[in-house]
Amino acid sequence: xxQALSDRRVLIVEDESLVAMLLExxxxxxxxxxxxxxxTVDEGLEMATGAESLDxxxxxxxxxxxxxxxxxxxxxxxxVPFVFSTGYGEGGLPEEWRGQATIQKPFTEAxxxxxxMKAMGIEQA
Amino acid sequence: MKQLAKSGDLAVDxxxxxxxxxxxxxxxxxxxRIAGANQAYLDVTNSTRDAIxxxxxxxxxxxxxxxxxxxxxxQVQASLEKARDTRQRDHLALVRFSIPRATPAGEPVLExxxxxxxxxxxxxxxxxxxxxxxxxxxxxxxxxxxxxxAATHGAASSTALDAMIGGNVLxxxxxxxxxxxxxxxxxxxxxxxxxxxxxxxxxxxxPTHVFxxxxxxxxxxxxxxxxxxxxxxxxxxxVVDQGFIDLLDSVFETGExxxxxxxxxKLQRSPGEAPEDAYVDFVYQPIRDVDGRIVxxxxxxxxxxxxxxxxxxxxxxxxxxxxxxxxxxxxxxxIAMQTAxxxxxxxxxxxxxxARLMALSHTHDLLTRSHWEGAxxxxxxxxxxxxxxxxxxxxxxxxxxxxxxxxxxxxxxxHELATNAAKYGALxxxxxxxxxxWAVSDQLNPVLTLTWREVGGPPATPPxxxxxxxxxxxxxxxxxxxxxxxLDYASSGFSAEISAPLDRGRRS
Numbered sequence: 001x002x003q004a005l006s007d008r009r010v011l012i013v014e015d016e017s018l019v020a021m022l023l024e025x026x027x028x029x030x031x032x033x034x035x036x037x038x039x040t041v042d043e044g045l046e047m048a049t050g051a052e053s054l055d056x057x058x059x060x061x062x063x064x065x066x067x068x069x070x071x072x073x074x075x076x077x078x079x080v081p082f083v084f085s086t087g088y089g090e091g092g093l094p095e096e097w098r099g100q101a102t103i104q105k106p107f108t109e110a111x112x113x114x115x116x117m118k119a120m121g122i123e124q125a
Numbered sequence: 126m127k128q129l130a131k132s133g134d135l136a137v138d139x140x141x142x143x144x145x146x147x148x149x150x151x152x153x154x155x156x157x158r159i160a161g162a163n164q165a166y167l168d169v170t171n172s173t174r175d176a177i178x179x180x181x182x183x184x185x186x187x188x189x190x191x192x193x194x195x196x197x198x199x200q201v202q203a204s205l206e207k208a209r210d211t212r213q214r215d216h217l218a219l220v221r222f223s224i225p226r227a228t229p230a231g232e233p234v235l236e237x238x239x240x241x242x243x244x245x246x247x248x249x250x251x252x253x254x255x256x257x258x259x260x261x262x263x264x265x266x267x268x269x270x271x272x273x274x275a276a277t278h279g280a281a282s283s284t285a286l287d288a289m290i291g292g293n294v295l296x297x298x299x300x301x302x303x304x305x306x307x308x309x310x311x312x313x314x315x316x317x318x319x320x321x322x323x324x325x326x327x328x329x330x331x332p333t334h335v336f337x338x339x340x341x342x343x344x345x346x347x348x349x350x351x352x353x354x355x356x357x358x359x360x361x362x363x364v365v366d367q368g369f370i371d372l373l374d375s376v377f378e379t380g381e382x383x384x385x386x387x388x389x390x391k392l393q394r395s396p397g398e399a400p401e402d403a404y405v406d407f408v409y410q411p412i413r414d415v416d417g418r419i420v421x422x423x424x425x426x427x428x429x430x431x432x433x434x435x436x437x438x439x440x441x442x443x444x445x446x447x448x449x450x451x452x453x454x455x456x457x458x459x460i461a462m463q464t465a466x467x468x469x470x471x472x473x474x475x476x477x478x479x480a481r482l483m484a485l486s487h488t489h490d491l492l493t494r495s496h497w498e499g500a501x502x503x504x505x506x507x508x509x510x511x512x513x514x515x516x517x518x519x520x521x522x523x524x525x526x527x528x529x530x531x532x533x534x535x536x537x538x539x540h541e542l543a544t545n546a547a548k549y550g551a552l553x554x555x556x557x558x559x560x561x562x563w564a565v566s567d568q569l570n571p572v573l574t575l576t577w578r579e580v581g582g583p584p585a586t587p588p589x590x591x592x593x594x595x596x597x598x599x600x601x602x603x604x605x606x607x608x609x610x611x612l613d614y615a616s617s618g619f620s621a622e623i624s625a626p627l628d629r630g631r632r633s
Contacts, residue, residue: 015530015605016452018537018597022459025466062448064530068286087451088444105455 004122005113006031011057013037013044013071014085015064019105023058023085026109040064044071048078056116057082058103061093072097081119083112153257155209157182157202169263171226188234189223197222200306201242208244209254217242218265218298218305225479239268241298282286287443325405325428328412329357330421334373336360336422346403346428348394363393363400376409376422385426387433404433443558457482463593480544481537484509488536492529500532501525502573509539513552513559522563525573525627534605541594542621550619551582557618571627573608578620585619 006067010032014020021039025058027034035052038044041063048057049072049098057075061084068084075082083101084093103111143150149166151159159177168172177185182205200220201539205307208215218241226236229243240261247256319326320340327456333356344350352360358370367390372383384408389401396522411419460481468474487508491500502525510518527535543552543559551557563575579585588595595612602610608625 003331014455017600018456018459018463019452020604021596021600022455022462025462029532037604039607041443087448087455095602105451106458 005116007069008032008055008066008116008120009035010116011035011038011044011047011052011054011082013041013047013057013063014060015039015062019060022107023112026107027058029109030113038071041066041068041070044068045074048074050081053056054078054080055121056080058112058116059084059122061086061088069094069097072100081116081121083115083119087120126406137594147423149261149263151182151259152478153182153205153259155254157205157209159185160203166261169261170224183488186222186224187226189237193221194223202310204242205244205259206259208246209257212246212248212254214246215244217244219268219437220302231583238263238265247566267301323425323427325424327352327424328421329373329424330412332374332377333358334370334377334422342428343424347392348396350393363391364530367391371435372409376411377419380411380419382411382412387429402430403428404430451582453485456485460485467593481540482534484540485533488533491536492532497529499526499528502527502535502563502575505532505535506539510534510543513543514546517552517558519558519560519562521561522575525563525565528629531606531625533628534601538598538601538623539602541598541622546579546582546619549583551579552590554582557582571625573627574622574624576620579618582618585614587614 009025012020012027012034014023014025014037015084017037017039018043020039024034024037035054036044036047038047044059048054054075057071057080059071059075059082059088061068072082072084083103084097085103085105085107086093087105093100101115103115142161146163147165149169151165151166152161154160155462158179158181162170162172162174172185183202187194188196197220199221200217204215204217207213220235220240220242222234222240223237225233227233237431241264242262243260245258245260246254247258251257293522301416316338322340325340325343325346327343328337329335330337335354335356336352338353338494343352347361352358357373358365364370369390372385375381376383379587385405387404387406390403390405392403393399394401394403405426406429407424410423410425412423414420414423419550463480464478464481465474468477488500488505490510491504492498494500503520503522504516505527506520507515510520546552546557546559551559557579558581560578561575565571565573598612600611602608602623604627605627607622610624611622613620613622
């Protein structure tokens with residue numbers, strides 16, 4: 001099951017380094033290659049629209065007080081699946097993004113894996 | 126009499142008729158000065174034209190020194206003012222008012238007399254009051270007769286005299302007059318209560334909802350505008366497109382009251398300014414005349430803007446608190462996971478994990494003291510190194526205000542530096558010390574430079590493998606603070622140099 005995600009390049013947008021380090025560790029354990037992490041929306045946009053090849057992304061909704069949605073738009077335009085991470089709960093997402101794969105802080109490895117697979121459309125075993 | 130004189134011969138006739146009338150008349154200016162009086166008036170009041178023309182009415186006649194005199198004067202004055210202000214005739218059925226009279230010996234005395242009076246406003250072409258005409262009838266003799274028969278036969282008895290003077294007509298007049306007085310004072314009390322009510326009150330009349338009356342709270346709500354006599358749409362143009370006129374219309378048409386709770390209304394509260402949001406609880410109720418027809422709308426309610434804003438703030442704060450708690454839990458989760466990876470032994474794991482948790486908690490304490498506004502760098506340093514003995518730490522630098530996120534980052538960084546110094550560096554040797562100094566350069570784009578220098582300890586050696594501690598320092602400085610860090614393992618001792626912009630504005 002975990003092999004489904006191995007060698008995938010996953011962008012991380014997250015303003016707190018400790019949380020970013022946690023996500024990196026979880027991704028590495030699943031065999032993924034973390035890209036970033038970007039600590040601001042601008043940095044995230046640069047990485048999302050740059051030459052970097054990306055298979056998926058994990059986006060913190062509130063990045064240093066700014067909402068991450070411009071990065072989400074850029075990824076959507078590029079066809080890169082992504083997962084929101086948030087401390088606000090389901091209600092924290094605007095109408096437009098309801099139904100998008102989401103993980104709640106604090107997160108388990110299983111929650112991160114399931115959300116990524118849902119976003120990428122990978123059938124779960 | 127200017128008005129009368131204008132119409133030529135007819136005016137002369139009218140003036141002549143006025144003077145010849147057996148009914149006493151006095152003509153007053155709107156400020157209650159005597160402008161003219163006919164002979165009958167001069168006769169009943171024992172005065173002359175010269176003595177009274179141009180005088181204020183109550184200087185010429187003050188009802189004498191009796192206990193009730195001021196009350197009597199007030200009654201007459203109120204009736205005159207009412208006639209003037211409402212431009213409607215007003216009646217005083219019975220009023221006691223003393224007037225001077227000379228005794229046969231020529232001595233002046235005050236004689237108590239009873240009067241019935243009618244006050245009529247006289248308007249010009251523009252509808253303004255230019256004169257007030259007082260028509261008085263001296264009914265003293267009738268009143269005296271009534272009093273004396275009441276004393277002889279008892280108040281309830283019906284006498285031939287009563288029948289003769291119109292079947293208790295004077296008694297009825299007196300009762301009506303007293304009722305009027307009582308109603309007027311009750312009305313004034315009610316008006317006072319409305320005026321001082323903490324809630325807003327307004328009375329609107331007619332299909333265009335014309336302001337007849339509104340209290341101080343209503344004035345405050347609507348920005349102290351002059352509303353009286355104006356239709357609501359004209360008085361408060363900004364509410365027209367907000368549906369309030371439609372609501373008033375529906376109350377006026379259907380008679381069904383309308384309630385609103387915490388309704389948003391945008392009101393211009395200072396001239397020339399943009400409309401402000403206000404929230405109101407209100408009720409519109411129909412006002413009906415004696416026949417049950419709807420003639421107006423009674424508006425009352427409370428300005429609940431403060432309550433609504435406080436609830437909004439509270440919701441924002443709870444959302445923000447939840448966000449912070451969840452982020453902090455994710456941070457703790459990360460610390461636990463990373464610490465576990467470098468400490469296979471549960472005992473050393475627990476020790477390291479707890480120490481990191483306490484470092485985080487200490488910075489939280491500092492931030493709580495400032496209501497999460499921020500913390501001073503020196504205070505963060507002192508807090509995180511306290512356990513190692515203040516005499517072994519030298520902290521030199523100016524006050525530097527850190528935002529909450531930067532304070533939390535520095536807290537973690539300094540904890541890791543101090544832990545490292547206690548394990549392997551200067552604080553592991555009895556004479557070792559740590560010198561920390563910092564400065565802020567370039568006030569326009571302030572950059573903080575902090576140097577952590579260990580002396581008197583064993584020579585430093587670079588670690589074979591980068592542990593969580595040094596990764597945490599480097600990541601925090603680069604990622605969270607957008608700064609630079611240089612770790613130097615010199616033989617004279619370990620040192621770290623950190624520089625970070627202060628106006629990065631994590632919340633921008």
